[in-house]
Structures are given as C-alpha cells and as structure tokens.
Amino acid sequence: MKLIFALLAMLPLACGGQASAGRVLTLTGSSTIAPLAAEMGLRFEAVNPGSRVDVQSGGSSRGIADVRAGHADIGMASRALAASEEDLTPVTIARDGVALIVHADNVVTELTSEQVRRIYLGEASDWSEFGGTSGPITVVNKAEGRATLTVFLEHFGLDSRAIQADVIAGENEQAIKTVAGTPGAIGYVSIGTAMVDREAGVTIKLLALDGVQATHQNVSSGAYPLSRPLNLVLTTSPSPLALEFIEFARAPEQNDLILRESFVPMAEKL
Amino acid sequence: MRRESGLKALLWAISMGVCALLVWIVADLVSRGTGPISLEFLMAAPRDAGRAGGIGSLLVSTFWIVAVATGVALPIGFFSAVLLAEDTHSRMSRAVRSCLDMLNAVPSIVFGLFGNALFCVALGMGYSILSGGLTLSCMILPILIRTMEQSLRAVPKEQRFAASALGLSDVTTLFRVLLPPASSGMAVGLILGVGRALSETAALIFTAGYVTRFPDNLLDSGRSLSVHIFDLAMNVPGADERAYASALVLVVILFVINSCVRLAARHFQARLAT
Amino acid sequence: MRTSLAIAPRTRQDRALGVVLRSSALLAASLIFLVLLFVVFEARGALATPGFGAFFTDPSWHPVDDGTGSEYGVLPMLAATLATTFGALLIATPLGIGAGVFNALVAPAPFALLHRSLVEILAGIPSVVYGLWGLVVLVPWIGGVSHSGQGLLAASIVLSLMLLPTITLSTEAALLAVPKEQLQAAAALGLGPIARARLVAVPAARRGIVAGLVLATGRAVGETMAVLMVAGNVVAWPRGLRDPLRTLTGNIALEMGYATESHRSALFVVGLVLMLCVALLVILAGLFGSGKNHSVSASGSAGR
Numbered sequence: 001m002k003l004i005f006a007l008l009a010m011l012p013l014a015c016g017g018q019a020s021a022g023r024v025l026t027l028t029g030s031s032t033i034a035p036l037a038a039e040m041g042l043r044f045e046a047v048n049p050g051s052r053v054d055v056q057s058g059g060s061s062r063g064i065a066d067v068r069a070g071h072a073d074i075g076m077a078s079r080a081l082a083a084s085e086e087d088l089t090p091v092t093i094a095r096d097g098v099a100l101i102v103h104a105d106n107v108v109t110e111l112t113s114e115q116v117r118r119i120y121l122g123e124a125s126d127w128s129e130f131g132g133t134s135g136p137i138t139v140v141n142k143a144e145g146r147a148t149l150t151v152f153l154e155h156f157g158l159d160s161r162a163i164q165a166d167v168i169a170g171e172n173e174q175a176i177k178t179v180a181g182t183p184g185a186i187g188y189v190s191i192g193t194a195m196v197d198r199e200a201g202v203t204i205k206l207l208a209l210d211g212v213q214a215t216h217q218n219v220s221s222g223a224y225p226l227s228r229p230l231n232l233v234l235t236t237s238p239s240p241l242a243l244e245f246i247e248f249a250r251a252p253e254q255n256d257l258i259l260r261e262s263f264v265p266m267a268e269k270l
Numbered sequence: 271m272r273r274e275s276g277l278k279a280l281l282w283a284i285s286m287g288v289c290a291l292l293v294w295i296v297a298d299l300v301s302r303g304t305g306p307i308s309l310e311f312l313m314a315a316p317r318d319a320g321r322a323g324g325i326g327s328l329l330v331s332t333f334w335i336v337a338v339a340t341g342v343a344l345p346i347g348f349f350s351a352v353l354l355a356e357d358t359h360s361r362m363s364r365a366v367r368s369c370l371d372m373l374n375a376v377p378s379i380v381f382g383l384f385g386n387a388l389f390c391v392a393l394g395m396g397y398s399i400l401s402g403g404l405t406l407s408c409m410i411l412p413i414l415i416r417t418m419e420q421s422l423r424a425v426p427k428e429q430r431f432a433a434s435a436l437g438l439s440d441v442t443t444l445f446r447v448l449l450p451p452a453s454s455g456m457a458v459g460l461i462l463g464v465g466r467a468l469s470e471t472a473a474l475i476f477t478a479g480y481v482t483r484f485p486d487n488l489l490d491s492g493r494s495l496s497v498h499i500f501d502l503a504m505n506v507p508g509a510d511e512r513a514y515a516s517a518l519v520l521v522v523i524l525f526v527i528n529s530c531v532r533l534a535a536r537h538f539q540a541r542l543a544t
Numbered sequence: 545m546r547t548s549l550a551i552a553p554r555t556r557q558d559r560a561l562g563v564v565l566r567s568s569a570l571l572a573a574s575l576i577f578l579v580l581l582f583v584v585f586e587a588r589g590a591l592a593t594p595g596f597g598a599f600f601t602d603p604s605w606h607p608v609d610d611g612t613g614s615e616y617g618v619l620p621m622l623a624a625t626l627a628t629t630f631g632a633l634l635i636a637t638p639l640g641i642g643a644g645v646f647n648a649l650v651a652p653a654p655f656a657l658l659h660r661s662l663v664e665i666l667a668g669i670p671s672v673v674y675g676l677w678g679l680v681v682l683v684p685w686i687g688g689v690s691h692s693g694q695g696l697l698a699a700s701i702v703l704s705l706m707l708l709p710t711i712t713l714s715t716e717a718a719l720l721a722v723p724k725e726q727l728q729a730a731a732a733l734g735l736g737p738i739a740r741a742r743l744v745a746v747p748a749a750r751r752g753i754v755a756g757l758v759l760a761t762g763r764a765v766g767e768t769m770a771v772l773m774v775a776g777n778v779v780a781w782p783r784g785l786r787d788p789l790r791t792l793t794g795n796i797a798l799e800m801g802y803a804t805e806s807h808r809s810a811l812f813v814v815g816l817v818l819m820l821c822v823a824l825l826v827i828l829a830g831l832f833g834s835g836k837n838h839s840v841s842a843s844g845s846a847g848r
Contacts, residue, residue: 026397028397031801034480034501034505035319035501036319038319038480039318054397054481054491055480056397056479056481057475057480057501058475058801059800059802060801060802061800061803061804061808062476069391071390071391084805135689136690136691138690138691138692140692143798143802144607144802144807145804145807159612160606161604161606161612166692166778166788167692167694167777167788168776168777168778169777170504170797171505172507173503174504174773177679178683178692181679181683181684181687182684182693184691185692192507196507196508200508260318274738277742278736278737278738281645281646281650281738282646282650284638284639284642284646285646285659287639288639288643289662292662292663292665292666293662295666295669296662296665298681345568346568346571347572348568349564349569350572353569362566364830366570366572366573368826368827368830369573369574369577370572370576371762371826372762372826373576374762375761375763375819375822375825377767377768377792377796377818378768378769379768379797380579380583380796380815381579383586384582387582411572411575413710413759415572416714416755417713417717417759420717420721420751420752420756421717423751424718424749425721439555439557439558440555440557440558441558444561452721454720458713458716462709462710465664465667465709466667466668468670469670469671470670471670471671472769496670499670499672500672500769503673503676504672517670520668520669521665521669524664524668524669525661525665528661528664528665529661
C-alpha cells in the first residue's frame with residue numbers, strides 16, 4: 001500500500017516539479033472576496049510573468065488566522081477588523097452594500113428604518129401594516145459572525161438576541177433563494193448579489209430604505225447607509241510581492257473586475 | 271398467498287417510488303443543466319469566477335483527489351476489513367469497529383479543519399491535491415471498511431473449512447478463496463466511498479483548496495468539482511445554470527465509474543472463482 | 545481447526561499478513577483519536593472558560609459577546625440533531641430496506657440493474673445539490689404562501705434521500721451474500737419470493753442490514769450542507785414539523801468561517817459534544833446489537 005502511495009505522490013511530481021519554482025502568493029479567507037481576488041490574480045499573473053497567485057476560500061476568520069500564522073501572504077476579510085486584530089493592517093479594495101429584499105410579488109417597495117426594526121423585533125408580523133397584501137411576515141436573518149449581520153444590527157440599533165427570526169441563512173444566495181421561494185419573506189443580502197440574481201430572473205425585489213434606493217451609486221456616494229468594506233489583510237512585515245499585489249488590486253484599472261463581481265469600487269481618492 | 275402478493279405489491283410500490291424520486295432529481299438536474307454543456311465546457315478552465323469558461327481543470331483536480339483518496343484508503347481499508355471479518359468477536363475488532371462508527375459521524379467540516387491542521391500545516395503539504403486526497407481517505411475509510419467487512423463475512427464458512435483442510439496458507443486463502451465471492455460486495459463499498467469522495471465539499475475547501483488552474487503536480491492546490499458546484503450555487507450570483515451543468519457532469523462521471531467498478535468486480539469474480 | 549485467517553499463522557508469509565492486517569486496522573482506528581485530539585486542542589479555550597458545563601446549562605446560543613455576556617447552550621441543537629436524524633431514519637429505513645429487498649430478491653434482473661444504478665448515482669450527488677433541490681423545489685412546496693417551509697420536515701426528507709443509497713445498497717449486498725443453497729432450499733419448500741425474503745434471507749442478512757443502518761445513522765448525524773440549507777437554522781427546541789431548527793453540524797458550518805477566538809473555540813466544543821453523542825449512540829447500538837435477537841432494535845435505539 002505504501003508503494004501505491006509513493007507512486008501516486010511521485011508521478012505528477014516528476015512531470016511538473018519545476019513549476020512552483022516561481023514567486024507564489026497565497027491569499028486565503030472570505031468566500032465573498034475569493035472570486036474577485038481569483039480574477040485579479042489571473043490578471044496579475046498575466047502582467048507579471050513567473051508569478052503565481054493562489055486564492056483559497058474558507059471564511060474571513062480563516063484569512064485572518066492564516067495571515068497571522070504565516071500560512072498566507074494576504075488574508076481576505078469581508079468585514080472591518082475587530083479590536084483584537086490590531087496587529088494586522090487592512091487595505092480596503094471595494095465596498096459591498098447590504099439591501100433589504102422581499103419576494104417579487106410583494107407590493108411593498110419601501111420601508112423606513114423604524115419599520116424594519118419592528119419587523120425584526122417581531123412587533124409587526126403582518127404585511128398589511130406596511131401597505132402590503134395581508135399575510136404573515138417571514139423574517140430571514142443572517143448567521144452570527146457574518147459581516148452583513150453586524151452592519152444590519154449596527155444600523156438599526158438591534159441586539160441580535162432580540163431578533164425574532166423564522167429562518168437563519170449563511171450565504172447570500174441561501175437568503176435570496178429562501179426569499180424567492182417564500183412570498184411573505186423579508187431578508188437582507190449583498191446588493192450586488194441581489195441585483196445580478198434579479199436580472200437573472202430570480203423572484204426577488206430590492207426595497208428602498210428611508211427613501212434611498214439600494215444601488216451602487218448610492219452606496220458609493222454614501223447616501224445609502226448599509227455597507228461593509230472588503231479588505232485585504234497584511235501583517236506588519238508583508239513580502240514585496242504581497243505589496244505589489246495590493247497596489248495592483250487598488251489600481252482603478254481593476255474597477256471593471258470589481259463591478260463585474262457586483263461590488264462597489266472605492267472612490268477615486270483612495 | 272394473499273399476504274404474499276400484498277407484500278410484493280408494497281415492495282414494487284416502494285421501489286417505484288424511490289425510482290420516481292431519483293428520476294425527479296436527475297430530471298431536475300438535466301432540465302436546468304444541459305444548456306452550458308459543450309466540448310469547450312468540458313475542456314477549459316473556468317473564467318469570470320465560473321460564469322464563463324469550463325470545468326476542465328476541475329475535472330483533472332477531482333480525478334487526482336479521488337485517486338489519492340481511494341489509492342490510500344483502499345489498501346488500508348481492505349486489510350482492516352479482512353481483520354474485522356476474520357477476527358470478528360475479539361476485543362480489538364469490536365474496539366476498531368466502534369472507532370470507525372464514530373469516525374463516520376464526524377462532520378465533514380471538522381474533517382476539513384482537521385485535515386488543514388494535520389496535512390496542510392503540520393506535515394507541510396499546504397493547500398494541495400495531496401492534502402485533500404489524504405483528508406478524504408480518512409473520511410471514506412469507515413464506509414469502505416464496513417461494507418467490505420460485511421461482504422467478506424458473508425463468504426460461507428464451508429469454503430474456509432475447505433481451504434483450511436487443504437492446508438492453504440492464509441495469503442492464498444485470502445486472495446483465492448475469500449476475495450472472489452466477496453468482490454461484488456466490496457465493489458459496493460468502493461462505489462459508496464468514491465461517491466462520498468466525489469460529493470464532498472466542506473472538507474476540501476480547507477485542504478485541496480479553491481484554485482481553478484490546471485494542476486501541475488499533487489502539491490498544487492486544485493478545486494474539486496463539488497467545491498465548484500457549491501461556490502457557483504451559494505457564492506457566485508448568476509451562475510446557477512452552470513452549477514447545475516457541473517452537477518450533471520458529476521453524475522455522468524459517477525455513473526461511468528460505478529459501471530466500471532461493477533464490471534471489474536464481475537470480471538474478477540469470474541476469473542478467480544474457478 | 546483454524547477457521548479464521550491471521551489467528552494462528554503457520555508460515556512467515558502468513559505472519560506478515562497478520563501484521564499488515566493488524567497495523568492497518570490500528571491505523572484506521574487511531575484516526576478518530578487524532579481527530580478527537582485535534583478537536584479538544586482547538587476547544588481548549590472554551591473548555592477553560594466558560595467550561596464544558598456551561599454548554600449544557602446555558603439556555604441559548606449567543607457566543608458573540610455584545611456587551612451582555614455570552615451564552616453557550618447546545619441542548620436545543622442537540623435535540624434538533626436527534627430529531628432530524630430520527631426523522632430521516634424513519635423515512636429512509638423502510639424505503640431503503642424495501643428497495644434493497646426488492647432489488648436483491650424480487651425485481652426482474654434488468655429492472656434491478658437500472659434501479660441499482662440510480663441508487664448508486666444518488667450516493668455521489670453532492671449534498672449541496674440535494675440542498676438546492678430542497679431549497680428550490682421541496683421547501684416552497686411544504687411552506688405554501690405564508691411559511692418558509694424550512695424546518696424539521698424538510699430537513700428530514702432531504703437527509704433521508706442522502707441515507708437511502710447507503711441503506712439500500714448495504715441491504716442489497718447483505719442479501720446477495722446469503723448462500724444460494726439456503727434460498728434454493730426455501731424455494732423447494734414451496735415458499736414464494738416474499739416469504740423467502742422474510743423468513744430466510746432477511747434474517748440471515750440481518751447483521752449486514754444493521755451495519756448499513758449504523759453507517760446511515762452516523763452519516764445523518766454528521767451531514768451538514770444539505771441540512772443547513774433547508775432546516776431554517778433558528779436555535780430552538782424542535783416542536784412542530786414546520787418549525788425551524790438548527791443542528792449541531794449546521795451550527796458549526798454556519799458560524800465557523802466567521803468565528804474568532806472564543807467563538808471559534810466554542811464551535812469546537814460543539815464538535816466535541818457531537819462526537820460524544822455519537823460515541824454514546826455507538827455504545828448503545830453495540831449493547832443492543834450484541835444480544836443475538838436484538839440486532840434490529842439496535843438500529844432503533846441508534847436513531848432515537
């Protein structure tokens with residue numbers, strides 16, 4: 001059995017042993033940022049022959065733990081760093097807005113912050129209170145630790161324990177698919193994700209909050225209040241290649257990738 | 271007799287129901303997923319986070335991950351199963367069996383974090399196909415061993431007595447007398463194990479990783495097809511159709527692998543049973 | 545007379561075989577201890593404060609301290625894990641055993657082959673695909689207009705689909721391994737295929753069927769992704785069929801990627817609780833399974 005194992009291990013090694021000799025940069029962390037970072041990595045490799053960018057997913061906390069332990073050159077965190085993470089340097093490459101969504105058949109188009117508060121606290125439990133068709137409200141919340149939850153709680157001044165949820169979702173797509181399948185549901189997800197899905201025909205609708213539409217422009221201008229930073233995280237002594245990649249990722253030339261992944265590019269000033 | 275035919279009807283109904291359910295799920299996959307499938311889809315690496323391009327590189331990575339997993343788990347599993355089947359009631363066998371039952375219930379994400387700590391970090395393999403394959407080999411061992419043990423145990427005692435009476439050595443008895451009749455049951459173990467390995471997501475995100483490049487060697491990180499399906503379905507908006515297409519390809523691959531394993535088992539049985 | 549291999553080896557080759565067999569089995573068995581060691585190591589922070597007891601005495605699960613202290617109660621999630629496992633076994637056991645019996649003893653050969661291929665494919669479909677099917681097709685159907693449909697019922701159904709292949713295939717394999725002579729003798733007595741199955745084949749294959757059920761129970765307890773997508777994931781004691789609940793594994797998968805320090809360590813304690821409760825099930829199943837005529841009840845107790 002050891003023979004088989006040894007053979008298996010050596011066979012492809014023999015074919016391509018020299019390939020990893022170049023400069024390799026490893027990014028790990030947030031699954032939200034991973035697809036964007038992977039696309040940036042491809043472009044970076046094309047501009048810098050001989051370099052290689054490996055992007056690994058697994059969650060913001062994994063990125064922070066890995067970069068701290070030296071297992072990764074750059075961490076990815078789709079949230080602001082906590083007080084206990086001051087030893088690391090975050091570099092924001094884009095922002096991501098958070099939109100309230102309901103089922104496409106819902107006639108409600110707008111809610112105020114106070115109304116959202118009452119819905120999530122369980123004080124209001126029927127759509128007729130907000131001008132909708134009468135029917136119970138299914139409250140979709142996010143799991144503990146998610147950046148979208150933190151942003152949501154902070155803006156509405158809610159305590160996570162007080163929230164009366166009917167469903168708790170992990171990923172954005174899970175929340176969207178839940179709302180799309182439940183006519184009486186309300187949830188909140190990344191604006192970009194919601195807009196792309198809406199264009200693809202998913203039966204959801206983005207709500208305006210306090211009269212402000214949930215759009216990229218309004219997030220970018222600061223008019224829409226709910227948003228979170230997408231950060232690349234460095235230690236205090238990053239490798240030259242890591243710094244090179246960070247510069248590359250922040251350059252306006254990469255804005256098309258950011259838009260394509262439906263996030264909000266940073267304003268020109270940086 | 272009335273009872274007999276009633277029960278028979280019930281069994282027919284159950285299996286038709288199970289079939290219908292399976293056909294429903296597979297048909298759901300086919301109807302949502304045939305759109306993007308083309309030769310280019312099967313050969314190319316993904317582009318634009320998976321919304322364009324194909325799954326070629328992922329097929330290569332998946333192949334190597336499953337090859338490592340079964341290559342390591344199969345021999346260890348086979349020999350363990352032989353011990354458990356032969357030495358059925360010893361304290362050691364009972365303890366081993368309980369350990370394996372517990373291992374079988376460890377959630378895959380814990381396997382993922384464990385594999386990350388052991389293979390990627392402690393043994394220095396990094397995010398790689400090798401780490402992922404080894405993690406999966408730990409994961410599929412219980413199901414491999416349990417099914418193999420059962421099929422070995424089912425070989426009639428008389429055949430063993432006969433072998434023993436002929437003075438055959440243990441090695442000869444094992445490979446010539448016990449293995450052939452047990453091989454079709456062992457194929458089931460292999461099929462379940464490969465199925466589990468192919469369908470695993472959480473354990474691989476933390477070990478084999480997320481990179482979509484064609485792998486050069488086993489120490490490269492490589493995204494498996496199931497990780498890709500998860501990412502497209504849960505993380506990349508507007509990629510549902512491609513998620514279903516990838517799942518459809520996975521189902522076809524699985525069908526081919528299973529048929530091969532069955533054929534091989536039958537061939538093996540026919541050749542050695544004489 | 546020697547009836548088993550590797551018990552009293554005669555030649556050097558046989559002795560070598562004995563060593564290989566034993567070391568393989570030991571290696572396989574030691575894996576669980578490696579995993580356990582790793583989990584305990586990662587959980588050490590939360591085991592120190594608030595301590596293991598807090599996980600059973602705290603009323604609810606609020607691991608992130610937002611100024612009012614943290615709570616680490618896992619009992620509702622433990623109950624949820626047991627409820628979904630039991631529900632899934634309740635659905636999958638009769639269907640799986642029925643389909644296995646049908647396939648091995650009743651079905652015409654070409655149909656059996658088709659059926660088997662389908663079931664095998666089912667075994668390899670990623671759990672995320674089941675989850676998607678559950679979320680997009682099943683859940684709206686259960687929920688109707690005014691309800692999400694996510695909860696115990698949806699989770700049990702989706703989970704049972706994932707257990708079906710294990711139960712069906714191991715039942716079938718166990719039945720096919722019953723010596724042909726026994727079945728032929730039964731046929732000679734004038735028993736029809738169903739009576740042969742009921743009176744001869746199933747009792748003879750009992751051990752293999754139970755082993756399949758134990759495997760399936762383990763899988764049900766450990767399954768994550770699919771359950772996560774249809775269970776609703778609200779931390780609550782299981783009440784109605786449509787009320788949402790969160791399983792232990794769902795809790796780990798939902799929060800692990802975003803947990804820091806004490807929260808992360810607490811999630812590993814949840815993993816530890818899960819493994820302990822599986823150990824308990826395995827021991828119980830062993831106790832019941834060792835008595836000759838009680839093997840069938842072993843599966844029942846393993847599910848409860």
